[in-house]
Amino acid sequence: MTVLDMAQVSLREVNETLQGAARAQANAAYEIVNPRGSHAVAVGLDGPLSVTVKGSTGYYCAGMNKDAAVTVEGSAGPGVAENMMSGTVTIEGDASQYAGATGRGGLLNIKGNASSRCGISMKGIDIVVHGNIGHMSAFMAQKGNLVVLGDAGDALGDSLYEAQIFVRGTVKSLGADCVEKKMKPKHLELLAGLLERAGADAKPEEFKRYGSARKLYNFNIDHSDAY
């Protein structure tokens, strides 16, 4: 385990070290201490690497992650794991706005709550939130799965494409073109796998599934009052 102390080492040095270690494909382990809410910590990692951040981070922690496993032992600022490609990002605390935005793969596991626009424009990522999520989550979400063990705020899944949303608690309101859908065995199986990967203590049968009604897929003047 190599320790990088951000009270002593610059952000540039931290990321350069981590990116080099990821490229080396050595499965090394790093610990970052004193992150002090720094932005863009552990971004652009491209290879198997274990990174533990001991504290809270600012914007875009683990942005565009590929293959690496990044854990934040604190809370994460806006855009955590944005455009993530693969690997695992775990937040032990809460996540701010746009968690997992445009993510294309991998697992974002948020042990606390996630703020508004969680999973906005997601493109294949799996996101599991153990707490609640804020308004406009999964806005224009294209692909992937958003699992929420708690409650969801207003306008969930607004203008949704093919992403799937599973919520155990209440949904304050659904956004345009987002509807509740039947939970079939294949969905229960998918959800069971996601919950297991996230270490979540919940049963798939407790969830409701939401998806796109697909009425906005091609412009139709008769639907213009939907937005």
Added chain:
Amino acid sequence: MDRTPPTEPRQSWTFSREVNSEIRRAAETGIYDIRGGGAKRRVPHFDDLLFLGASMSRYPLEGYREKCETSVTLGTRFAKKPIELKIPITIAGMSFGALSGNAKEALGRGATLAGTSTTTGDGGMTEEERGHSEKLVYQYLPSRYGMNPDDLRRADAIEIVVGQGAKPGGGGMLLGQKITERVAGMRDLPQGIDQRSACRHPDWTGPDDLEIKILEIREITGWEKPIYVKVGGARPYYDTALAVKAGADVVVLDGMQGGTAATQDVFIEHVGQPTLACIRPAVQALQDLGMHREVQLVVSGGIRNGADVAKALALGADAVSIGTAALIALGDNDPKWEDEYRKLGTTAGAYDDWHEGRDPAGITTQDPELAARLDPVEGGRRLRNYLNVMTLECQTLARACGKSHVHNLEPEDLCALTMEAAAMARVPLAGTDWWPGKPGF
């Protein structure tokens, strides 16, 4: 029987034939008109400016003999690897999806032959353009279609698109008929559905956030790549100042004549400012911040010839960018396809239904048969020729003004033909030493 001689039937200026046909179209369909291209209305433009040329107080350079440099370096502020171009004319961002793969390849070939850069668009980076573009600018757009760190790293520069001149404040829509399997795959969406290009970025709002977003991108790419910020011609002074504040290496400023693949006609014609009106406020912002020439300014929107290039540079731009003109150079709207344009209910020069994917010239289409009409090698040659001509024209004008580098052109080399152009360009009305708003008058 005596008759009063008939008068010539008089058409209304307010309700012209064109206006009336749009009213009928709207009444018939219930949908606003969507089209490609930029503003078609007449607005003050570079044609309203003239170069004064050399005289008693200016010493010209010898044409065909004395050197007039055209090179430009973009991204000198922070990037470890700025982009060095032989000419101050770049190719603007246009997406694979809106354009065919052959068209993207032709743009890359032509730009490379001329020693300049081309730019991706909303839809990601294709092998055609990366493979044939020596210098490729990768656009970072609100939709983030196809966005990935590998392409960020193999780009030569990154352009964060905040807005574009045809539709400042607007997103886009690539209609389902152009969404082939390949386009859909690159965008992570099903085939055949309309694809919305978002109007704002999903994970930042405002210049304070943008500063952090730029930090993230620099950290991912090792601070090597120049970061451009592209804005539409809305509030050029403040947009430029805020882009600089956010950390941009280059500001790309696109006026309302700049094209788009598809947007509402009402948006294209009624939002944004003419290119001519945008340049001086942007340059002023750079000068006020002590950043003119340190943060480079690229101007686009209605650049057609070397005179436009020279005038934009004289007003303070470091380079220009072309989109519509590049497509015309490849063969877009060529009269040789007139019969087919007629079948589509239009005529060569007016064809703008690029979103429908039925382009007879094979450029704004994903139809394999139509796309095959454009030979990317020949297209690249044509674009190279066109870029060369524009460069030669620009040099000719610069030499006439006594400049050994096109960047030495200055507002003092210009006069304006109209009050409007004088006010916008802040150069004297021809025959006077005055322009509207000039301090001291």
